[in-house]
Amino acid sequence: MSKTFDARxxxxxxxxxxxxxLAGTDSLQKYERLAQELQAPAANLTVNWQADGGERKAIDGSLRPAIHLRADASLPLTCQRCMGEVETPVTVDRHFVFVDDEDRASALDDESDDDVLVAAPDFNLHALIEDELLMALPLVPRHDACPADVRLSAQSADFDAPQVDKVNPFAALAALKDKPKGG
Known part of the structure; x- marks a missing residue:
């Protein structure tokens, strides 16, 4: 028996x-939250993914429905050192085990190397792909070596130079206070 599956x-x-x-190559624009992480919008970027179903032994020893998900994309992120664009490869290769309810998922997920999720007859695989790619983003994207010299100091050359004496705005008030009354 052959069945067609819908990833959404x-x-x-x-x-x-x-x-x-299931496998696909989708435009990155279909993944709105992931597209917001880019330095600039890019219409030609893609997300490649594939998902394979099967059974996998859960931490409790039982065989559970499972999905092996692989996804990758190359994203133009903002380098946190030079603030320029840095092409960043992002890859996901994870196994997900499915159970019937949240309580069971929570109990098994704490001990399991695989992620444990609740099975649903209308599970959105695309949302899972986007979530996993978002979590795979580097916390601080940066070049190994930035293309331009980066100023790594907030201090300017004249930082320690003596300051020109400025007139204290309260000096005029002090003069008024010391001025004799009635005169």
């Missing part, structure tokens, strides 16, 4: 049971 409304149990396979 995936029946996880059937996908795993039938050892389903």
């Amino acid at each position: 409304r995936l029946d996880v149990a059937a996908f795993a049971r039938l050892h389903g396979h």
